[in-house]
Amino acid sequence: MVRARVGIEGLTFDASHYTKGAFRECMNLHGHTFRVDVEVEGEINPESGMVIDFDVIKKTIKEVISDYDHKIIVPKKDLDRIKIQGPFNTVIKVLEYPEATTEYIALDIARKIRDKLGLPVKVKLYEGIKNYVIIELT
Secondary structure: OOEEEEEEEEEEEEEEEOOOOOOHHHHOOEEEEEEEEEEEEEEOOOOOOOOOOHHHHHHHHHHHHOOOOOEEEEEHHHHHHOOOOOOOOOOEEEEOOOOOOHHHHHHHHHHHHHHHHOOOEEEEEEEOOOEEEEEEEO
16 A cells, blocks of 8 residues: 555634743734644555545544634633633633643644544644644654
8 A cells, every 4th residue: 555645735713822932922812823734644545546535634624723713722721710801702712731832722733633534644833924833643
């Protein structure tokens, strides 16, 4: 059998978070457009000629990232300390990780995609235009 990597690039979601970055401003609630590139790896099925249909990958990624889109992403440990009010919707996405960094967001997304597709996955998550994290799970 031949193994191959197939992928989808350029899907996006918008979300806000705060982090313990090098600058105090990172602790301010702030938002990004996150771009997601995903590769999955597997054997080429000789009957279909594919590892997996691109539409299946794209649908899965969209389903996973919709859970983060237009949300405030926070670590579970901080949930009981957050109070946001105003004449707007407040939807919080809780991460089961110690911080709501791009690294942990990427890891969460990678795990969910791998679990849904049952294939090794590589997720490249951009925070804005130039900054990114790569997570690879087998």
